Amino acid sequence: xxxxxxxxxxxxxxxxxxxxxxxxxxxxxxxxxxxxxxxxxxxxxxxxxxxxxxxxxxxxxxxxxxxxxxxxxxxxxxxxxxxxxxxxxxxxxxxxxxxxxxxxxxxxxxxxxxxxxxxxxxxxxxxxxxxxxxxxxxxxxxxxxxxxxxxxxxxxxxxxxxxxxxxxxxxxxxxxxxxxxxxxxxxxxxxxxxxxxxxxxxxxxxxxxxxxxxxxxxxxxxxxxxxxxxxxxxxxxxxxxxxxxxxxxxxxxxxxxxxxxxxxxxxxxxxxxxxxxxxxxxxxxxxxxxxxxxxxxxxxxxxxxxxxxxxxxxxxxxxxxxxxxxxxxxxxxxxxxxxxxxxxxxxxxxxxxxxxxxxxxxxxxxxxxxxxxxxxxxxxxxxxxxxxxxxxxxxxxxxxxxxxxxxxxxxxxxxxxxxxxxxxxxxxxxxxxxxxxxxxxxxxxxxxxxxxxxxxxxxxxxxxxxxxxxxxxx
Amino acid sequence: xxxxxxxxxxxxxxxxxxxxxxxxxxxxxxxxxxxxxxxxxxxxxxxxxxxxxxxxxxxxxxxxxxxxxxxxxxxxxxxxxxxxxxxxxxxxxxxxxxxxxxxxxxxxxxxxxxxxxxxxxxxxxxxxxxxxxxxxxxxxxxxxxxxxxxxxxxxxxxxxxxxxxxxxxxxxxxxxxxxxxxxxxxxxxxxxxxxxxxxxxxxxxxxxxxxxxxxxxxxxxxxxxxxxxxxxxxxxxxxxxxxxxxxxxxxxxxxxxxxxxxxxxxxxxxxxxxxxxxxxxxxxxxxxxxxxxxxxxxxxxxxxxxxxxxxxxxxxxxxxxxxxxxxxxxxxxxxxxxxxxxxxxxxxxxxxxxxxxxxxxxxxxxxxxxxxxxxxxxxxxxxxxxxxxxxxxxxxxxxxxxxxxxxxxxxxxxxxxxxxxxxxxxxxxxxxxxxxxxxxxxxxxxxxxxxxxxxxxxxxxxxxxxxxxxxxxx
Numbered sequence: 001x002x003x004x005x006x007x008x009x010x011x012x013x014x015x016x017x018x019x020x021x022x023x024x025x026x027x028x029x030x031x032x033x034x035x036x037x038x039x040x041x042x043x044x045x046x047x048x049x050x051x052x053x054x055x056x057x058x059x060x061x062x063x064x065x066x067x068x069x070x071x072x073x074x075x076x077x078x079x080x081x082x083x084x085x086x087x088x089x090x091x092x093x094x095x096x097x098x099x100x101x102x103x104x105x106x107x108x109x110x111x112x113x114x115x116x117x118x119x120x121x122x123x124x125x126x127x128x129x130x131x132x133x134x135x136x137x138x139x140x141x142x143x144x145x146x147x148x149x150x151x152x153x154x155x156x157x158x159x160x161x162x163x164x165x166x167x168x169x170x171x172x173x174x175x176x177x178x179x180x181x182x183x184x185x186x187x188x189x190x191x192x193x194x195x196x197x198x199x200x201x202x203x204x205x206x207x208x209x210x211x212x213x214x215x216x217x218x219x220x221x222x223x224x225x226x227x228x229x230x231x232x233x234x235x236x237x238x239x240x241x242x243x244x245x246x247x248x249x250x251x252x253x254x255x256x257x258x259x260x261x262x263x264x265x266x267x268x269x270x271x272x273x274x275x276x277x278x279x280x281x282x283x284x285x286x287x288x289x290x291x292x293x294x295x296x297x298x299x300x301x302x303x304x305x306x307x308x309x310x311x312x313x314x315x316x317x318x319x320x321x322x323x324x325x326x327x328x329x330x331x332x333x334x335x336x337x338x339x340x341x342x343x344x345x346x347x348x349x350x351x352x353x354x355x356x357x358x359x360x361x362x363x364x365x366x367x368x369x370x371x372x373x374x375x376x377x378x379x380x381x382x383x384x385x386x387x388x389x390x391x392x393x394x395x396x397x398x399x400x401x402x403x404x405x406x407x408x409x410x411x412x413x414x415x416x417x418x419x420x421x422x423x424x425x426x427x428x429x430x431x432x433x434x435x436x437x438x439x440x441x442x443x444x445x446x447x448x449x450x451x452x453x454x455x456x457x458x459x460x461x462x463x464x465x466x467x468x469x470x471x472x473x474x
Numbered sequence: 475x476x477x478x479x480x481x482x483x484x485x486x487x488x489x490x491x492x493x494x495x496x497x498x499x500x501x502x503x504x505x506x507x508x509x510x511x512x513x514x515x516x517x518x519x520x521x522x523x524x525x526x527x528x529x530x531x532x533x534x535x536x537x538x539x540x541x542x543x544x545x546x547x548x549x550x551x552x553x554x555x556x557x558x559x560x561x562x563x564x565x566x567x568x569x570x571x572x573x574x575x576x577x578x579x580x581x582x583x584x585x586x587x588x589x590x591x592x593x594x595x596x597x598x599x600x601x602x603x604x605x606x607x608x609x610x611x612x613x614x615x616x617x618x619x620x621x622x623x624x625x626x627x628x629x630x631x632x633x634x635x636x637x638x639x640x641x642x643x644x645x646x647x648x649x650x651x652x653x654x655x656x657x658x659x660x661x662x663x664x665x666x667x668x669x670x671x672x673x674x675x676x677x678x679x680x681x682x683x684x685x686x687x688x689x690x691x692x693x694x695x696x697x698x699x700x701x702x703x704x705x706x707x708x709x710x711x712x713x714x715x716x717x718x719x720x721x722x723x724x725x726x727x728x729x730x731x732x733x734x735x736x737x738x739x740x741x742x743x744x745x746x747x748x749x750x751x752x753x754x755x756x757x758x759x760x761x762x763x764x765x766x767x768x769x770x771x772x773x774x775x776x777x778x779x780x781x782x783x784x785x786x787x788x789x790x791x792x793x794x795x796x797x798x799x800x801x802x803x804x805x806x807x808x809x810x811x812x813x814x815x816x817x818x819x820x821x822x823x824x825x826x827x828x829x830x831x832x833x834x835x836x837x838x839x840x841x842x843x844x845x846x847x848x849x850x851x852x853x854x855x856x857x858x859x860x861x862x863x864x865x866x867x868x869x870x871x872x873x874x875x876x877x878x879x880x881x882x883x884x885x886x887x888x889x890x891x892x893x894x895x896x897x898x899x900x901x902x903x904x905x906x907x908x909x910x911x912x913x914x915x916x917x918x919x920x921x922x923x924x925x926x927x928x929x930x931x932x933x934x935x936x937x938x939x940x941x942x943x944x945x946x947x948x
Binding site: 108109110111112113132133134154155157161162165166168169178182183184185186188189190191192193194195196197198199201202204205206210221222223224225245248249250251252253290291293294297298356357358359360361385387388389390421422423424425426427428429430438441442443445446447449450452453456457468 | 582583584585586587606607608628629631635636639640642643652656657658659660662663664665666667668669670671672673675676678679680684695696697698699719722723724725726727764765767768771772830831832833834835859861862863864895896897898899900901902903904912915916917919920921923924926927930931942
C-alpha cells in the first residue's frame with residue numbers, strides 16, 4: 001500500500017483556508033490528540049475538530065485527492081480511550097476529532113431507537129435513554145468517557161456482553177464517510193433488514209480504517225427495573241468456573257459474570273466486607289437484571305448454586321432500588337473496577353492483554369499461566385469476563401529492564417489462547433499494538449482478502465493507515 | 475460482470491469423473507432443486523450433493539478456473555425454503571446441495587456453543603440444544619425444514635427477533651469456501667472477538683454470493699424454563715400498536731409480539747376460542763419466556779396493559795409446562811401460523827412482501843394500505859412481527875389477469891416503507907425476486923461499493939451470479 005507523506009506547507013494553508021478555526025495546529029491541541037490508553041505517543045500534524053458530516057467528507061476528500069498533490073493520512077478519533085493505539089497518527093497525519101459532533105438527535109420511545117452523532121459519550125446516551133425508560137446495554141469500562149462513535153469503530157464490549165452482546169448488536173444503521181469522501185448510508189433504521197451486503201457490520205469494528213462513522217441509529221431495549229449482584233469467593237478456580245457454567249446451564253442468563261484470580265484477589269481483597277482466607281483462588285461476581293421481584297429470586301438461586309459448588313464466602317445479594325442495595329452493589333463493583341488500577345500502581349512494567357477463549361476453557365487458560373510466569377520470570381494477573389471468556393491478562397514486572405520478558409510472555413499467552421480455540425483480542429482490537437500478531441490468528445487467504453477490502457474501500461490508503469495489518473515487510 | 479456460460483459436455487464429463495455418484499444429473503434430482511418458495515422455477519444443469527468441505531472447495535475451484543476452459547456457475551442451496559429465488563440456478567448452473575453435510579459435530583455445554591455442518595435442519599439443532607438445557611433462539615417460520623447454513627446465508631429471522639435477534643447474532647465463527655476455492659475461517663469460537671474485519675458477519679446474509687458456508691460455530695443460551703402467550707383483540711390497530719409499545723416501554727421484553735390486521739383476523743378468527751366481533755381491527759399475540767414463575771407474572775402484566783389500552787377480548791395467558799398450557803399456547807400460535815396458508819388458498823394471485831419499518835411506524839404503514847388497494851383494485855393482508863417492525867404484506871387478487879396490478883402495488887408498498895424510514899426486506903432477502911428494487915434502498919455509492927465487494931471476493935462471478943444486484947443494463 002502507498003504510505004502517506006508529511007504535510008506540505010501549501011497543504012496546511014489549504015486546510016486552514018477550508019476549515020478556519022476548526023483546524024487546530026497549536027501544540028496543546030496536537031499534544032492532547034497524541035495519546036490513547038496504549039501508552040504510545042504519536043503527535044499529529046494537525047487536528048480537525050469537526051462540526052459536521054460535510055467537514056468530515058471534505059477533509060477525507062482532500063486527503064484522497066487534493067489539489068496540492070500531497071497525500072496525507074486522516075485518523076478518526078473519539079475520546080482516545082482505546083488500548084490499541086488505533087486512533088494515533090502516523091507521522092504528519094491529520095487527526096479527525098469527532099468529539100464535537102456530540103448531539104443526541106432523537107430518543108424515539110415509539111420505535112425504541114436512538115439517533116446520535118458519533119461524539120456522544122456512551123454514558124450520556126445511556127443516561128438519556130434511561131430517562132425515557134429505555135436501555136442502551138453495551139458497557140465498556142470507559143463508558144463514562146468514551147464516545148459512541150469510538151465504541152462502534154472498535155465494536156466495544158464490556159461485562160454485559162454475556163447477556164446483551166456488544167456494540168455491533170445495537171447498531172441498526174449508520175452513516176459513514178468513505179475514504180473516497182463519498183457518504184454512504186449502511187444498515188437500516190429497523191430491527192430487521194437483509195438488503196444487500198452488511199456494510200454496517202463491516203464498518204463497525206473496522207477501527208476507522210474503512211470509513212468514518214458520522215451518524216448512528218441504535219437499538220434500545222426496555223430498561224430493566226432493577227439489578228442485583230452476588231459476590232462469591234472460591235478456594236479453587238475450577239470450582240468457580242463450574243459455578244459460572246452451572247448458573248447458565250440451569251437456565252439463568254446473568255447480565256454480568258466477572259472473575260478475579262488469586263493474585264488479583266490479594267490485591268483488592270481488602271475492599272471486600274469480609275476477610276478473604278489464605279487459600280482463596282477466585283472471586284466471582286454475578287449480576288442479574290430485570291423485573292425487581294425476578295431479580296431477587298434469580299440472585300438467590302445464583303447464590304445457592306455458588307454455595308452448592310463450594311463457594312467459601314458469599315456476600316449476600318445487593319439489589320438496587322434502596323440506598324443500602326445501591327451502595328452494596330456499588331461496593332462489589334468497586335472491587336472489580338479497582339483491579340486494573342492497583343495492578344498498574346504496583347508494577348513498573350504492565351502490559352494489558354485481552355485474549356478471549358471459549359467459556360469452558362477459561363480455567364485451562366488460567367491454569368497454564370504459572371508456566372509462562374516461570375519461563376519468563378514475570379507475574380501475570382488474570383481477571384475479566386467469565387461469562388464471555390474474555391480474560392484480561394495483566395502481564396507485569398517490577399523492573400523496566402524486564403520489559404522484553406513481559407512482551408515475550410504476552411506473545412506466549414496469545415499463542416496459548418489460540419491453541420485453546422480462542423482469539424487474540426476480545427475487546428481492545430488490533431490497532432497499532434497488536435498488528436504484528438494478526439497473522440497468528442488470521443490465515444493467509446483471509447489476510448489477503450482483508451487487505452483487498454482495505455484497498456477496495458481506500459485505494460489511496462488515506463484513512464487510518466498502518467493499523468490492523470502488519471507492515472508488508474513483517 | 476462476466477456471465478457464466480452453459481456447461482459443455484467435456485466439463486460435465488470432468489465433473490462426473492471428479493465427484494462420481496455425488497454428481498446428480500437425472501431429471502428427478504434436477505427438478506427437485508429447480509424451485510424454492512418464491513414460485514420461480516430454474517432447472518440446473520447438474521447437482522453436486524456435497525459430502526465434504528473438500529468437495530465444495532473442489533467444485534468451486536473448478537468453476538473459478540477449470541481445465542476445460544468453460545466457466546460455469548455454482549449455486550449453493552440448503553433446503554430451498556427461501557422466498558426470494560436466492561438458491562435458483564441461472565441457465566446451466568451447477569447447484570451445490572449442502573443438505574447431506576448435516577452433522578451436529580458438538581453441543582458444548584461448558585462453552586455454550588454448537589459446532590455444526592451447514593445442512594443441519596434448524597429444528598434439529600434446536601432440539602439437540604434443548605436436550606442439553608441449551609437454546610438456539612432464531613426461529614424462522616421454516617425452522618422445521620430449513621437448514622442452518624441457509625439460515626446463515628440469508629440471516630434468517632423470525633418472531634423471536636424482538637428479544638433474541640436474528641441468525642447473525644448467533645454465528646460466532648464460520649468456515650467458508652471462497653469463490654476462488656480457498657477455504658477461510660472467519661470470526662472466532664468465542665463470544666467476543668475484534669480481530670481484523672468482520673468477515674463472518676459479511677458472509678452471513680450474503681445469500682451465498684461471497685462464499686459457501688461449510689461449518690458454523692454458534693452461540694447457545696440457557697434454555698428458558700417456560701413460555702407463555704397472551705392473545706388480545708383490539709377494535710383499533712392504533713390502540714394495538716400503543717399496547718405493543720407500552721409493553722416494551724414499561725420494562726417488558728417479550729420473546730415474540732405478533733399482529734394480524736382486520737382482514738387476516740377475518741380469515742383465521744374462527745380458530746380463536748372466542749367470537750371475534752365485527753369491528754375487530756387487530757389481533758396481537760405476545761409471548762414471554764424465561765423462569766416459569768417470572769413468565770406467569772410477566773404475561774399477567776402484559777394482559778393488564780392490553781386491557782388498559784382497550785383490548786376488546788383477551789385470551790387468558792397459556793403457560794407451557796402443563797398439557798392444558800401447552801395446548802393453549804399451541805392453539806394461539808396456530809391462529810398466527812394459519813394466516814399465510816389461508817391467504818394463499820383464498821387468492822389466485824399472491825405476492826408476499828416483507829418490508830420492515832421502525833416499530834413506531836407500523837400503524838402508519840398499515841393505515842396507508844387502503845389507498846394502495848383502491849389505486850390498483852387489489853387486496854392486501856398485513857400481519858407479522860410487531861416487535862421488530864417486520865410486516866408481511868400479502869398482496870392478492872382473485873384473478874390471474876390482475877397480476878400486473880398486484881406487482882405494481884407491491885412496488886408502491888416498498889416505496890411507502892422506505893418513505894417511513896423502513897427497508898425493502900426484513901427477512902426474505904433480495905435474491906432474484908427483489909434485485910430490481912435494490913436501487914430504491916441502496917444509493918449509488920453503496921451499490922458501487924457492494925458490486926466492488928462481489929468482484930473482490932468473486933472476480934470471475936462464478937458463485938451464485940445474478941443475485942442481489944440488478945442486471946447492469948437495468
